[in-house]
Amino acid sequence: MLTYQTRRSILLLFLLLFGMAFVSAANSESADVGNCLLCHKYPGLSRVDEEGRFRLFYVNEDIFDKSVHTRVKCEDCHTDIKKIPHDTPKKVDCFVQCHIVEPSSEQKFSHKEVAKFLAASVHGEVAKQGNPKKHPEDLPSCKDCHDNPLYRPLSFFKRVRPGISETAMGRCRVCHKKDDFIFRFYNHVTTRLHKIRNPKNIAEVCARCHDDPELVKRHDLSTRAAYSYGETFHGKAAHFLDERIPDCLDCHVKRGESVHQMLSHNDPQSITYKTNKAKICANIECHPKASPKLADYKIHAEFNFEQGTAQYYFKIFFIALTGGVLLPMMGIMFLDVLRRLLPNAGLNRKK
């Protein structure tokens, strides 16, 4: 027969275990199961590493919760961290399998496919002929183009606008009871229905390499791609945050393929190959009735000495002509209005 005290102890133990299970379950959806943010929520968590590089270990939880990786646990990417405090972890391998299960295949999720695409692309380290490319250290790895991608939800209710539609969320709540799930699902789907990055942001990412004078020279590139894009109508509109405007990826990747499958313009499979590029402009979302000749214009023209001396001087002549005519005209107008405003004013007027 159990004594009163033993029964009370068992009851207390049961309550404690139940309580712990409840708390764990409540937090089970958070990515920070290991409570890594206990330390990593502090912005000052940093050091200078052995190579003299600044290393920041801070994670902004609020922003992380609005990123596509919000459900991925820290240790899913930082796989070698098994204890706290931990040693210097290995570099994150983006192609590792994580604990998220892809619902259609029920397989564990990974970015492995991207590695294949990237290897076969113009940014891959091996050329199509099989020989290694020069300066492989310049070729991009994941983090050169990607930081943690953030959700960019859209509302389609009545009209398309950025953000979340509370009305749509209300409809989801009818069947789905977990607000966290609805929020994440809504964000995931609507973010994927358009570009995860604004055209201006995409051009900025490409510019880090393609506008780098050293890199352009080293790889014998014919143009500063993002700069010359910025000189076009498309680039100007992108500068003013137009979302409809084509960015680098719209023209350099075949529609329906991953952006990582970008090919050289010399590759006959590439959408930018001379016989294919008419399809870029004439696609249904841009200029569907465009003549193939539209794609023949020099999109990445910088009008500089290197690309064409005649064009450069032609540009300078027209700029000078415009300025040379309009500026004196406006100057005369200014002086005329000034005289009308101050009819008796003068510097050396005799009384």
Place this chain on the structure above:
Amino acid sequence: MKIFFSRLYLLAFLALTAGFIFLIWNLTFGEILEEYHQRKKATEIVKDREQKKKKREEITFQKVILEGDETVKHYLGYRILQEKRIEGHFHHIDFDVGPDKINYCIECHGDIPHDKVKGIRAFGNMHASFIACQTCHIRLEGVAKSGIFKWYDRTTGEIVASPVRAGVQPGTYKAKILPFETIDGEPQRIDTQDKIDFAREYEKNEQSLTEVQKSKAKKIIHKQVSKKPYTCADCHQREAPLLSFEDLGYPKHRIDTIVSTEVIGMIKNYTQLYIPRLLDPGFGQHQSKQ
């Protein structure tokens, strides 16, 4: 009245003409000049990189994060997230604390000075972002010990109210904790103007001083610095923590976290992957989804 309106009309027309002159200049000759400068800048960037490769620049948190010039704006549609860009950094940072213009130690030692002890160097630097160096590196004993610690504003240096409030992310304070010492029976802040002036004067004239003079000056600057600084466990304990967290404005749940088993256990190298979130439930969970 007619004259007034006619003058007003002329004035507006004058401003419009001036505006057009400015616009036309910018789009024509200004554009040519801009292009010239960009070309020149590109050449300078290449030269600058080559020089940087030769001479490794001193890295400080302030230079990289707080005053870093490479900013990135993420256009998310519903908001624009602007943050400093750190090459190769995956996670977003987005915080603004402003540089510490008062602490004179960081002028020589930098603001990420801890690099020797592998296990705690990053933690040391983390604490240095909201605790003045003197708090840990000066052990006040005897009559000098006041037991008083206060927050000072990182920009003005003034003693301010506790920045630890609901809604403020831990460690993103625009203030730092500073010890007070007792002099002539009165508590006064440890970083007196005399000490600040002396250290800054030394830094200014360091190149012109002899080795003996340098050594003398350093001894004066570091006179109060203890060989054995306070350690993590001096604050992270329940019985008699060095800092009075309540006086520093920490709410009870934060104090519980600071002196919790997780933190104390971690300090004692308690090695365990899973640390339950019992004492810090719900921290940082987004209050509003949008």
